[in-house]
Amino acid sequence: MYSGRRRRQQRAARYELTVRVDNDDAVLLVDIRQSLADDFVEVTLVKVTGGHVEVTFVARETAFWAVTADREKVVLRSNDVNIADGDWHRVEIIR
Secondary structure, three states: OOOOOOOOOOOOOEEEEEEEOOOOOEEEEEEEEEOOOOOEEEEEEEEEEOOEEEEEEEEEEOOHHHOOOEEEEEEEEOOOOOOOOOOEEEEEEEO
């Protein structure tokens, strides 16, 4: 039986940034990827919020049967390290 959804392979994302931030709020990276089949969009947003790194992954289908359906939204936030101190920091994100 066909359920209307295609099985997707796990997509890997890796980002390495060396940043120097002296502002508590800043956007560091926006990455938008669309599949070759033109039916899947993945957005990654890396920003500084209150001095901490915050990463948001959003994946969504854009095919006609699911134009507005969110498939996945994950938000990760560093709680231990405040990077808004004017020093250089290495940020590595692997999904």
